[in-house]
Amino acid sequence: MINLFSGLVVKQPLVESIIPDFEAESGEEVACTFEPTQALLERIAQGSVPDLLIGTASALDDLVATGVMESAVTIAVSTIGFARRPGSPGPADDEQSSFLDYLRSARSVAYSLSGASGLHFMRVMESHGALGEIDTRATRLPTGLTAEALFDGRADVAIQQMSELRAVSGDHIVRPIPHALQSYAAFAVGSRPGAPAAAKRLQAALTEEAAQRAFTAVGLAAP
Numbered sequence: 685m686i687n688l689f690s691g692l693v694v695k696q697p698l699v700e701s702i703i704p705d706f707e708a709e710s711g712e713e714v715a716c717t718f719e720p721t722q723a724l725l726e727r728i729a730q731g732s733v734p735d736l737l738i739g740t741a742s743a744l745d746d747l748v749a750t751g752v753m754e755s756a757v758t759i760a761v762s763t764i765g766f767a768r769r770p771g772s773p774g775p776a777d778d779e780q781s782s783f784l785d786y787l788r789s790a791r792s793v794a795y796s797l798s799g800a801s802g803l804h805f806m807r808v809m810e811s812h813g814a815l816g817e818i819d820t821r822a823t824r825l826p827t828g829l830t831a832e833a834l835f836d837g838r839a840d841v842a843i844q845q846m847s848e849l850r851a852v853s854g855d856h857i858v859r860p861i862p863h864a865l866q867s868y869a870a871f872a873v874g875s876r877p878g879a880p881a882a883a884k885r886l887q888a889a890l891t892e893e894a895a896q897r898a899f900t901a902v903g904l905a906a907p
Contacts, residue, residue: 686714686883689724690738692799692829693762693871696851697898706889712882720799720827728752733876735883738890740800741870748874756874758907759890760899764801764867765846767831767858772840774857780864784814787841794823794830794839801844802830804867812865831856845869846903858903870907 690698695718703714721739737744737753744756768774775786787793796802809815823839831852833839842849849858860866873890875883889895896906
């Protein structure tokens, strides 16, 4: 069995096609744990080191430098987006100022406290003096998919990686946030020293054309 830790950003293509196809072709079983990168790093710090880890490229670089992981390779680039239900208000235009006004006027903005998108969102909103006002009504999620808050009434705007927003079923509109507020995050896969050969084969498969097509289909870009 291959033990895989993965960020939520690639959960949908992994679950829907990449992992099932690999298991069918290889006869190997893949046990997956999906959480934000920061939560996965905490698991690893506590001694739970998987055969493969998919997370932000910067986090993988740090783990490779300390010998926890090896041979990390970038597999996709993600864009932060926002989601809303059809018929609900959107920004007046694509400008940064309009988007900030949109968030300030929202009933509640949902964002993650542990994912790369949420951490970036907090930093950039703080830098524009908007975080305090947004947080008076925000839906701050320790983990999970923020667009779910659109469907249970907790929020009318959700912020997360675009692929994570699209992974939530139901009718909702997903768009990238303005370029000036954006963070383009590279995601990589690394294997632990001594990982089984099957894990290495799965790592290689994540860089191949079929996986890249699956990533592109959910809004991720090629590295």
